[in-house]
Amino acid sequence: MRQLVTLNAVKRIIHADLAGTYSLETLARAVGIHEQKLMKLFRRHEQSTVFAYIRQARMQYARTLLEQGSTPVENIAALVGFSSAANFATAFKAHTGLTPRQYRRQHQETTQSEHAPTG
Known part of the structure; x- marks a missing residue:
């Protein structure tokens, strides 16, 4: 149980500032555990490394922003730490197989076709 509390605390830190730059040492110190223990927690509960988790969280947030359709790609890049x-x-x-603009266009086309009247 304590491990999940610690893991969730690290996740909150990461999600609070997806553009932030994190070292393993900084994250481990923030939650009061050793770096090795933090790495093991992520491997055990997230099946990934800390940095793979951060990359995944950034890409998920970027997808959300692209789907909303109005934020320029340049701003999204900065918001997710690039x-x-x-x-x-x-x-x-590399993550999705599409450029950000292609992803946005595909999402908009899919959304429009789902809401188009049938008849």
Whole structure:
């Protein structure tokens, strides 16, 4: 139980500032455990490393922002911790198979077709 409380505390820190830069040492110190223990917690409960979890959280938030449709890709890149829109686009495409603009367009087309009148 204590492990899940610690894990959730780290997740809250990460989600509170997805653009932040985190070291394993900083996160471990913030919740009062050793770095190795933090790594084991993530492997056991998230089946990933701390940094893979952060990357996943950033990409999920980026997808949400792209789906909302109004935030420029350059701003989304900054909000999820990328120094440039080009680096973000490369990482996003590696993660989803689509560029951010392609993802947004595909989502908008899917949403429009779901709400189109049938008849």
